[in-house]
Amino acid sequence: MCRFAPRLRAHYLPLIGASFLVSAFNFTFWERFVAAVGGWEWHKLPLLAATFIMLTLVFTAALSLVNFPRTIKPVLIVLVVSAAGASYFINQYGIQIDKAMIQNVIETDLREARELLSWKMLLTISLLGILPSVLLARTTLEFAPLKRHLALGGGTAAASVLIAAAILILFFKSYAPAVREHRELRFLLTPSNVIQAINGYARQKWAKPLVVAPLGTDAVKGPTWNGQLRRSVTIIVLGETARAMNFSLNGYARLTNPLLTGRPGLINFSNVSSCGTSTAVSLPCVFSALGREHYSDTKAQGQEGLLDVLRHAGFGVLWRDNNSGCKGVCARVEYEDLSQPEVGNAFCNAEECYDERLLENLPEIIRNAKKDLVIVLHQKGSHGPAYWKRYPAAHGKFGPVCETNDLEKCSRESIIAAYDNTILYTDLLLSKTIDLLEKTAKSEDVDTAMIYFSDHGESLGESNMYLHGAPYIIAPEEQTHVPFMLWFSERFSQRFRVDTKCVAARSEQKFTHDNVFHSVLGLLDVSTAVYNPGLDLFHACSRDG
Incomplete structure (x- = not known):
């Protein structure tokens, strides 16, 4: 032969x-x-x-x-x-x-x-x-x-x-x-x-350092906490691959936010930019004190972040994940992995779990906690290219949808339809989160708030680009313009002296992920040397300031 x-x-x-x-x-x-x-x-x-x-x-x-x-x-x-x-x-x-x-x-x-x-x-x-x-x-x-x-x-x-x-x-x-x-x-x-x-x-x-430098160990709760018997619960919903331009709250023609539109107490920010174009960069960056200009993976891994500062101040911090982890951000706080399919769970199929699972047992967790809580819900969100897998079929309002990860086989319209269904499902998740917080505020006598933002956006065929991860210097707006919204219970805004009308008036101003670290500390009245009031979007809207 x-x-x-x-x-x-x-x-x-x-x-x-x-x-x-x-x-x-x-x-x-x-x-x-x-x-x-x-x-x-x-x-x-x-x-x-x-x-x-x-x-x-x-x-x-x-x-x-x-x-x-x-x-x-x-x-x-x-x-x-x-x-x-x-x-x-x-x-x-x-x-x-x-x-x-x-x-x-x-x-x-x-x-x-x-x-x-x-x-x-x-x-x-x-x-x-x-x-x-x-x-x-x-x-x-x-x-x-x-x-x-x-x-x-x-x-x-x-x-x-x-x-x-x-x-x-x-x-x-x-x-x-x-x-x-x-x-x-x-x-x-x-x-x-x-x-x-x-x-x-x-x-x-x-080059990653072996020792993580402490940050904000001087953090303490400020004057608004004095004499308070009511606990507070703040939920941060961390979106995945959601781009602002496909939210009808931001003027998108297709109604992708039917439940959030007109929602009492909701404040939507329409001009927010991400720290990066991928989860691996944006997630650790947004929870760090570095800001995009000074961010590097080495620096972020080498020092504590926002969740650590909150922990130093006495908050109970919980990270619930339906994605691929927290990239080191939650290494020193309580962590729950909810991404693994569970037999018999209504929010899971054989391959993965839907984001509604992030809300499971939350009322019980809040009820049983003895501390003020900050809870992060990390979505699967709009992660592609298999957008059609991110939401239950019953929530697929727009169509026809692309049902293959080989996007070349699909029309751009069907790709966008599938993606828009993921935004529609995020609308449902956020609405349910607010419902839960409203009910908890009444039944458990706690002050509640929700903060939502996405880690980065997504290209859906513009300039023949798909997905995300473009180098930031040349990244299109589709990958960097992200949604950002807030909701406070009435007692929460009163307690922390937040002038919600003033905050809403700033909703069209330009902000970035750099504002998140300092805004969360400012909102919760955490006093620490690492806090920068110039980057706190609430600072100008404090009733006593």
């Missing part, structure tokens, strides 16, 4: 491999690059051809440095398979690959990862990644004697760099504005984007 085993002189492999990488995995890059330099025109062909040659030569030079018997095949196989996966997601969903995206991949749980699987993905990776890798593995490489091989490799690398540099200088006038105005290009060029992203993520993780 004859086995297919081609032979190749090893010093040709870097050029062949580089040509394949540049041509096979960079459809979106070339599409964006062509647009960046002015579109398809005959006089642009020399620039485009030169760019292809330049990138191929740069990759050739890099591969020449690892072109040795025990290294070149493993390196190329890893690059080809990872490039196949990265290019699929770039082409399919319009995402860019950076360290935050790598963090998302690593920290996503198995159930979320399964939703991204499709036959198209498997076929793409098989044809463009696995098949070429098998061919390479079976190829017999013929290496020249060591000295000659080193000379050929060094000469190839040097010549490649020199010619690439000459091309860069020759066309620099065209490259400079394109790269400066289209910074997303570096996140689209595969596999260099994957290498840079993994390197950035690895450096970030290795």
Whole structure:
């Protein structure tokens, strides 16, 4: 039986491999690059051809440095398979690959990862990644004697760099504005984007401090707590992937907020921006005191956050999760994982649980608590691409809906319909949360409040982008404009001297996730040196201030 085993002189492999990488995995890059330099025109062909040659030569030079018997095949196989996966997601969903995206991949749980699987993905990776890798593995490489091989490799690398540099200088006038105005290009060029992203993520993780610095240990309850016998309960609903523009409260044409519209006591903020475009960034950022400008994963992991400050002040703090965890934010407070399906639970199916489960047993928890409470409910929300799985079928008002994670098979209208149903279901959850707090305020004689905001938004086909996670510097508004709303019981606003009319008058002003940390402390009258009244959206609306 004859086995297919081609032979190749090893010093040709870097050029062949580089040509394949540049041509096979960079459809979106070339599409964006062509647009960046002015579109398809005959006089642009020399620039485009030169760019292809330049990138191929740069990759050739890099591969020449690892072109040795025990290294070149493993390196190329890893690059080809990872490039196949990265290019699929770039082409399919319009995402860019950076360290935050790598963090998302690593920290996503198995159930979320399964939703991204499709036959198209498997076929793409098989044809463009696995098949070429098998061919390479079976190829017999013929290496020249060591000295000659080193000379050929060094000469190839040097010549490649020199010619690439000459091309860069020759066309620099065209490259400079394109790269400066289209910074997303570096996140689209595969596999260099994957290498840079993994390197950035690895450096970030290795730099993580071993000791978490305390924060706000001086926190105490302020004057409004003096002589109070009534407890307070504040529920923070942390939304997932909800974008503000699809809330009818913010002017969206489709009625996605029928229950919250006109709700007494509800204050909706229409101009709020997120800290990041992914849960891995936004969630720890919004609960930290750092703010977006100073945020890094290393800094956030290295110091306590809002929940810790509240705990220092004497609050009981509970995190209830129907998502993939709290990214370290709830590490030092009570935690309940409600995301695992439970047989017989009305809010679960075989795969996952719906967000209404977050409200289960809350009245009993509040009744049995001896402390003032801050409870965080972390939604599954509008997490995609399987939007149709985020809500019970009975709550699917809009349609027809896309019922596949291969969004290319669906019309944009059906994708948006499925997404809007998730917002409709969030409307139900928030309305039920307020109902629970209203009832609890009367039956348990406690003062209650709700704060809702989403971690980030979502692209639904605008500019051919889907999902989220775009680098913030180039992220579209769809991924950064998030919903934010408040509700207070009457006794709560009286007790904490919040002028709700004043707060409502500020509802169209621009705020960001940076305001959350300080606003929660200000709302609950927590006195601490880490509190900044300038970032407290309630500070200007205090009846005694």
